[in-house]
Amino acid sequence: MTTIFTARWVLPITTPPIVHGAVAVKADEILAIGSQEEIRAQYPEAQIRDFGEAAILPGxxxxxxxxxxxxxxxxxxxxxxxxxxxxxxxxxxxxxxxxxxxxxxxxxxxxxxxxxxxxxxxxxxxxxxxxxxxxxxxxxxxxxxxxxxxxxxxxxxxxxxxxxxxxxxxxxxxxxxxxxxxxxxxxxxxxxxxxxxxxxxxxxxxxxxxxxxxxxxxxxxxxxxxxxxxxxxxxxxxxxxxxxxxxxxxxxxxxxxxxxxxxxxxxxxxxxxxxxxxxxxxxxxxxxxxxxxxxxxxxxxxxxxxxxxxxxxxxxxxxxxxxxxxxxxxxxxxxxxxxxxxxxxxxxxxxxxxxxxxxxxxxxxxxLNLDDKIGSLEVGKQADLIAIDLTRTHNTPHYDPAAAILFSCSGQDVVLTMVAGQILYEDGIVNSLAESEIVYTMRTLQEKLTNH
Ligand SMILES: [Zn+2]
Structure with a gap:
């Protein structure tokens, strides 16, 4: 199963930004990267996930x-x-x-x-x-x-x-x-x-x-x-x-x-x-x-x-x-x-x-000696990628996605986190861990650590 992730910007990091870019992911790897037009044409059967006015970059x-x-x-x-x-x-x-x-x-x-x-x-x-x-x-x-x-x-x-x-x-x-x-x-x-x-x-x-x-x-x-x-x-x-x-x-x-x-x-x-x-x-x-x-x-x-x-x-x-x-x-x-x-x-x-x-x-x-596997969006590398929403009040308008991320965004603007092709976070929900339970347990732990 191939999925294509698209956004206004794709920032591969080791190669120049792609406007209206796409990253095709199969299993745990990056299969292809390029413009939305060419990647969609290359994999017509693939599922499309479009993030719109956002930047997709390596995790x-x-x-x-x-x-x-x-x-x-x-x-x-x-x-x-x-x-x-x-x-x-x-x-x-x-x-x-x-x-x-x-x-x-x-x-x-x-x-x-x-x-x-x-x-x-x-x-x-x-x-x-x-x-x-x-x-x-x-x-x-x-x-x-x-x-x-x-x-x-x-x-x-x-x-x-x-x-x-x-x-x-x-x-x-x-x-x-x-x-x-x-x-x-x-x-x-x-x-x-x-x-x-x-x-x-x-x-x-x-x-x-x-x-x-x-x-x-x-x-x-x-x-x-x-x-x-x-x-x-x-x-x-x-x-x-x-x-x-x-x-x-x-x-x-x-x-x-x-x-x-x-x-x-x-x-x-x-x-x-x-x-x-x-x-x-x-x-x-x-x-x-x-x-x-x-x-x-x-x-x-x-x-x-x-x-x-x-x-x-x-x-x-x-x-x-x-x-x-x-x-x-x-x-x-x-x-x-x-x-x-x-x-x-x-x-x-x-x-x-x-x-x-x-x-x-x-x-x-x-x-971390992991640059052969991760750190950039390149064909054959592990599908570790994120999407950053650029439609929010504090990052609108933006003219350069890198400057917007560095000077206007924070981690709270991340809307997708994927590791090895697995989506760990999307739509505001962490898929791999029971968030509300962990936060609740931490609150009881906080009580124990409070200086009475
Ligand atoms: Zn330390």
Missing amino acids: LVNVHSHLELTAFRGRLEEPQFQRWIASLVQLKSEKLTDDDLLTSARLGCLESIRAGITTVGDTADATATLQALIESGLRGIVFQECFSPRLEQAEQSVQAIEKKLCDLREYVFTMGAEKRLRLGVSPHAPYSVSSRLYEKVAELSFEMTLDIAIHAAESQDELSLLRSGTGAFAESLQRRGIEFPAPGCSTVEYFQQLGVLDAAPLLIHCVTVNEADILLMKEYNIRVAHCPKSNAKFGHGIAPLITMLGAGIDAGLGTDSVASNNTCDLIEEARFCALLHRAAQGDASLLDPNAMLKMITIDGARV
Whole structure:
């Protein structure tokens, strides 16, 4: 069965926009793309779905999320980062059951689908995230987290994460989701993972062919910990009686010394990287997850995205968790990103609408090593596409669809979300998850998390 999706605009991203365009989809693949006239003539028997005054484009790629933390939206407004993390860890372990984390991750999937996100690079501690992603129909990589700043626990921690990853891989296969979902590993951050554990996880990534994602160079406190053993993270580790010898260098140099860069990890944030770090990152093919709203909300600063892109480093956009954002909306994130860097650099030519649409589609796909399958509308690629309604008050009139999407739209204008040929969202309804039930369960969970 072939279906043709048509709209005033089709934006394939890697080729020029098509006015009155069409995308033909068969099973999970894109069969053809072109003008409505030619595609209709080519497949006269196909079912037609016309979106009218709308733009059809590839599904959005969120390169950094924490779906399981959705329950903490608005709950942790603590401004000091180290205390924020400590509160998050404490609340998660003391208040949330595995079922609660599943509800939380399901809500995150719902929000992503509604906002036109079709692929996530999600860092997850609970195994519930993988279950929620399987149910949701979304595509992605789940970077399973490991933590342990204590040197003596490295061996035990790596064994535990190896076992967990083996079990989860089997689970993905059992559920028949291996085409959509891949596993990776995320040794959380330099202040929560010992040097020995980093070395071991890097080795494990080669043994198990796992992609690695790490929160890196996010804050001044992280940099102070590594450079001089000072700052909020150093003090917190000291209070817990944990020995952390400062390597006396930057996060990127530290990862080079430990052999972590050899695994070409995805580095999340990179706010405090300097020019020497950026050269090293290029040399090791490091990819970056840029999360401008999360960094801004914590007051961490602005990652040198323009310099990194100028050096030829691949960067995608991430929303981070809604505990630090507080929405999972990649269009809004892209607008914030463009405006932020233009304002900071005093240059309105930076990050134009086409560049930003690339960043949240094909560039994100490349960052997750999925660009052979997704990220653009091309024949033979997976049928991951979305439609954005351009008939609404706030996006009328429009003269350039890319500019309209970047500067006037948000995720709420998405009217169709499809992954691998499956329609996950249309007519205001998410098909793959029981939305009202999940929202209701979250309200009861909210009660449990409320500070009485
Ligand atoms: Zn994060």
